[in-house]
Amino acid sequence: MIATTALLGLGAVLSVAAPHMSGAAWAGRAPRLAVLAWQTVSATAIAAMVLAGLTMLIPSTSLGGGLAEMFHACLSTLREAYGTPGQLPGVLLGLILAVALPLRVASSVAVAAIRGWRRRRSLRRFVASVAHRDADLGASIIEADASAAAFCVPGKGGTIVLTTAALRSLTAEELAGVLAHERAHLRGHHDLPVAAAHALARALPFSRLLGFAAAEITGLVELLADDAAAREVDRVSVASALVTLAGMRAPVATLPAAEGATAVRVARLLKPARPLHRLQSALGLLAGILALAGPLVIAGIPLVASIASGLCTVPQIAIG
Amino acid sequence: MQPFGELETKVMDGLWQRGEPATVREVLEQLRTSRPLAYTTVMTVLANLHRKGQLRREMVGRAWAYSPVRTRAEHAAGLLQGVLAESGDHAEALMHFVADLGPDDVLRLRRAVDAARRPRSAKR
Numbered sequence: 522m523i524a525t526t527a528l529l530g531l532g533a534v535l536s537v538a539a540p541h542m543s544g545a546a547w548a549g550r551a552p553r554l555a556v557l558a559w560q561t562v563s564a565t566a567i568a569a570m571v572l573a574g575l576t577m578l579i580p581s582t583s584l585g586g587g588l589a590e591m592f593h594a595c596l597s598t599l600r601e602a603y604g605t606p607g608q609l610p611g612v613l614l615g616l617i618l619a620v621a622l623p624l625r626v627a628s629s630v631a632v633a634a635i636r637g638w639r640r641r642r643s644l645r646r647f648v649a650s651v652a653h654r655d656a657d658l659g660a661s662i663i664e665a666d667a668s669a670a671a672f673c674v675p676g677k678g679g680t681i682v683l684t685t686a687a688l689r690s691l692t693a694e695e696l697a698g699v700l701a702h703e704r705a706h707l708r709g710h711h712d713l714p715v716a717a718a719h720a721l722a723r724a725l726p727f728s729r730l731l732g733f734a735a736a737e738i739t740g741l742v743e744l745l746a747d748d749a750a751a752r753e754v755d756r757v758s759v760a761s762a763l764v765t766l767a768g769m770r771a772p773v774a775t776l777p778a779a780e781g782a783t784a785v786r787v788a789r790l791l792k793p794a795r796p797l798h799r800l801q802s803a804l805g806l807l808a809g810i811l812a813l814a815g816p817l818v819i820a821g822i823p824l825v826a827s828i829a830s831g832l833c834t835v836p837q838i839a840i841g
Numbered sequence: 842m843q844p845f846g847e848l849e850t851k852v853m854d855g856l857w858q859r860g861e862p863a864t865v866r867e868v869l870e871q872l873r874t875s876r877p878l879a880y881t882t883v884m885t886v887l888a889n890l891h892r893k894g895q896l897r898r899e900m901v902g903r904a905w906a907y908s909p910v911r912t913r914a915e916h917a918a919g920l921l922q923g924v925l926a927e928s929g930d931h932a933e934a935l936m937h938f939v940a941d942l943g944p945d946d947v948l949r950l951r952r953a954v955d956a957a958r959r960p961r962s963a964k965r
Contacts, residue, residue, distance in 0.1 A: 640934040647924060650850050651917035665918045670925055671938040684921070699938050706936050716933035739932050761954045767939045768947035783940055787950045791957045 522604060527819045528573035535566040540733040548737075549789055551797040552744040554805050556714055559734040559741075561809040563721060565816060566730055567626065572820040574618025577611045579603040588824060595833035602823035622725075629724030630717065637716050641676045648674060648682055658700060662688065669769040673703040675712035687766060695762035698754040705749030711742040740782045747786055751793075760790040845895075851875075852886050853895070857913045862899060862906035 539562045548555035579585040580600040589596040652661035660681040663670075669686040673679060681703040691699065706712070718735040725731055750759045767783050797805070845853055855871045856863060863871070865884045872878055887907050890896045895916075898905040911919065928935040942950070 637931070637933050640931055644924065644935060647920060650845070651913075651920060663917055663921060664914050665921055667918060668921060668925065670921065672928075673936050674934065675936060702938060703936070712933045712936065715936075719933060742936075757954060757957050760950075760957070763939045764942075764947060764950045764954055767942040768944070768951070783942055784946060784950060786939075787953065791953055 524603060524820055524823050525573050525576045528569045528576065528816055531816060531819065532566050532569035532573065535562055535569070536728060536730040539566075539730050543733050543737055546794075547797065548741065549744060549785070550794045551802060551805070552741045552748070554797065554802055556738050556741045556745075557809055558805065559718070559737050560714065561812055563718070563731055563734045565812050566728075567622070567721075567725075568813070569816040569819075570618050571623055572619075572816045574615045574620070574622065576603050576820055576823075577615030578619055581612050582615075592824065592828050594824065594828045598827045598830070598833055599824065602827050626721065626724045630720045633716060633720035633723065637712075638676070641674055641679075644674045645678060645680065648680055652682060658683075658696075659704070660700060669766055671699050671703070671766060673706050675707055675710070679707045681707070686769070690765055690769060691762055692758070694754055694758035695765060698750045698759035698762045699766075701750035701753040702746040702759065705746040706742070709742075709745065709749075711745065715739050715742060740785075743782065743786060744789065747790060751790060756790045756793065760787045763787050763790070848882070848886055849890060852883070852890065853909060853913075853916075856896075856907065856909050862901070862908040864901065864904040864906050866904070868907070 539559075545555075548558075575584065579588065580603050585599050585603070586596055588594065589599050648661050648663070652663045654660075655662050658681075660683055663682060663684045665684040666686050666689075668684055669690055670682070670684045671687045673681045681700060683699070687699075688696065715735075715738055718731070718738040722728070722731040722735040747759060763783060763786060851872060852868060855868060859867075859871070865880065865887055868887065869878060869880055869883045872883065887896065887905075891898055891907060895910055896907045897910055898907045900906075909916075924935070928937065
């Protein structure tokens with residue numbers, strides 16, 4: 522009972538509190554750690570709910586029997602340790618959290634993976650048919666004077682694409698910055714965490730946490746690529762490239778959040794923040810690992826206690 | 842605006858390259874060097890493209906002669922518009938370098954960038 526409540530509570534607290542950590546100052550100083558943090562919080566919240574469901578199933582289903590046998594624990598002690606008042610709602614809710622939830626997440630991720638692969642393939646075909654490859658730049662160029670666009674299509678055989686309008690408006694350093702930024706996306710496979718986060722958000726659309734995580738991770742990988750570009754070309758040129766292209770009114774579908782994000786990227790490039798101290802990063806990683814282990818520990822405590830106590834509560838038998 | 846299938850692309854490429862209207866037979870001859878094709882296949886593709894509004898046709902003798910409605914560049918630009926317009930939902934398939942900004946933001950940020958460029962000696 523306590524384990525179940527604690528797990529549900531953990532899931533609820535993370536879901537409510539974590540979104541408030543969006544745009545934290547330290548995230549800009551350590552974008553990679555921030556991505557991991559969002560992934561950890563999302564995984565921990567989901568794990569907490571799934572494990573809560575499992576604890577609800579232990580008292581009334583064969584799951585309890587299986588565990589009792591595996592760990593040589595007394596079944597009735599185990600049942601009491603995990604018992605919830607009201608058997609049927611417990612089993613129902615337990616099935617929803619422990620079975621339906623993981624299935625939903627798994628199927629959403631699978632569907633997203635297939636759709637993403639198809640979309641990228643169709644984009645690559647489109648680029649191959651309308652663009653010509655510029656070997657010096659390492660990019661595909663589309664003849665289009667009306668819309669300035671610079672993007673990459675990630676994945677296997679990923680390409681960087683620019684329109685002639687974009688090429689014409691960028692200086693040599695700015696162009697180098699754009700190419701370095703896109704190359705960082707391709708090398709770092711940044712599409713993977715973005716795709717995973719969006720798939721989770723679509724799986725559980727009522728979850729504010731997963732929605733925030735998807736938006737944050739999408740923005741953070743841009744910071745990662747900006748940092749990579751700034752290592753190859755000077756920061757001001759990268760910032761300048763951002764402003765030049767952003768101002769060209771290309772017909773791009775933008776989310777309102779993306780506009781604010783651009784200003785943040787420029788400011789961050791012009792005035793770089795100190796990266797986190799190595800100790801701080803290490804502590805952050807440690808916190809993440811502990812957090813992930815949390816739900817498992819909470820779920821397992823009654824089991825461990827039952828085994829350790831060695832006691833067996835005798836079930837009440839009606840006599841007479 | 843949908844991109845073309847593989848054969849449609851080859852047919853359109855051939856017509857763009859040719860620069861003048863072509864009959865089914867002429868397109869067949871042009872393509873046959875790279876792959877074996879049936880007359881009816883090419884006829885169907887051309888008819889479909891015409892139906893989709895990608896080709897216009899005129900009677901030449903007893904056969905239809907097809908030519909592209911848009912130039913290759915116009916077609917590419919149109920497809921690009923479509924691709925960019927729907928990319929907002931799918932950040933994992935197409936990663937833009939930067940999102941649009943309003944003119945006020947652009948002005949403000951341009952000033953910031955230019956200020957950062959000024960040589961330090963100016964601060965003396």
